[in-house]
Amino acid sequence: MFSDDRKCWPKPDNPPDDGCGSSINADVPHSARVWNYWVGGKDHFPVDQQAGDDYARTFPGIVPLARAGRDFVGRVVAYLTADEGVRQFLDIGSGLPADDNTHQIAQRATPDARVVYVDNDPLVLVLGCALANSSPEGAADYLGSDLRHPERIITGARHFLNFLQPIALMLMGVIGHIPDNAAHATVAALLEELPPGSFLALYDGTATDQAFIDAQHGYDATGATPYHLRSPDQIRGFFTGLDLIDPGVVPISHWRPDPSPFPPDPVEAYGGVARKP
16 A cells, blocks of 8 residues: 655655755745744754844744644644544644654654655755654655645655545645645645545644734745735634534644643644544
């Protein structure tokens, strides 16, 4: 059903316009590297640090939002493996490897979990391929592709995942890179290929704070790939036709937070998890 003979596929049948396999550009900020800077990583260039600092000066909430996003991913993966029995993950726009990645979280609960990471940043692919140490029972791999081409992502993932069994599609902080006229069609095209019982896990920043909007406009002006902030209702729209898991689409810090005597601080990002009927 799937192949284990390769550990990394930089670009199966992807044309050059995917951005995969191109040289690393240290002169223009890239969202994966800027995000890495915000969460305390070391895999970024001066241009990314400058863009991240400029963004945070306008909207200081971006740093807690980035860290809340990492925490949300961890809680979602832990829930899907432990409570829903998910064994396969398609993590698109995964970004640079961090301390606790999707396959590590999943394989702690389920050693045979299989994860395909998808990204179009050459640095993500280089570091990801080097650091994707899976459990012996499971597997983890990186696929060089672009969210703008969902059909190519599915074609590549079919070599690795069993499309007769449920798959968790993860779009964590990435669908904002797709403009409004294509975003819903992109998500729908990916979901259409997944079997019943699969899941969509998605979050994105929201246009609910003027400072956030201003900071994003400033970032977009650097020449980096633009990002489209949306309303909470627009984010809820991505889950239309799916069965939402409680508590629904909410600020990500409020989605099944870890036990604490203190309520979590809200952030300007909404997300949720839903099952495909």
